[in-house]
Amino acid sequence: MRRRDLHDAAAGLTGPRLLPWTTPEGKPCYLSTDGHGYLANLADNIESVQIGMGKELLEYARDSMAPGAKILTATEYRWLACRLTEALADALRVADSRGQRLPDSEGEAAEEGGDGDV
Numbered sequence: 001m002r003r004r005d006l007h008d009a010a011a012g013l014t015g016p017r018l019l020p021w022t023t024p025e026g027k028p029c030y031l032s033t034d035g036h037g038y039l040a041n042l043a044d045n046i047e048s049v050q051i052g053m054g055k056e057l058l059e060y061a062r063d064s065m066a067p068g069a070k071i072l073t074a075t076e077y078r079w080l081a082c083r084l085t086e087a088l089a090d091a092l093r094v095a096d097s098r099g100q101r102l103p104d105s106e107g108e109a110a111e112e113g114g115d116g117d118v
Contacts (some may be wrong), residue, residue, distance in 0.1 A: 019031055061084060
């Protein structure tokens with residue numbers, strides 16, 4: 001094992017963190033971290049901005065679909081669909097990243113001597 005892998009294992013980390021951005025080619029970016037430091041904080045802030053923008057976009061979409069709302073043009077609907085698609089991709093990426101950092105509850109139960117049966 002590499003020294004960093006040993007440190008991560010000792011700290012209870014399961015692997016590198018999926019970051020909320022990609023390479024210019026669209027490939028995922030990862031960070032080996034203990035959850036602290038400049039890049040980890042930057043990733044946390046970007047995730048918060050992405051979720052906030054998604055909420056605002058969802059509110060705009062709901063207002064656009066409300067009874068009596070101004071009818072959008074085809075171009076405006078296409079723009080809305082593109083932005084909603086981007087927001088959903090961001091939200092799924094954040095959920096995936098955060099889910100990967102959750103402790104394994106089955107592994108914890110086994111360590112505590114429980115077999116999970118009631």
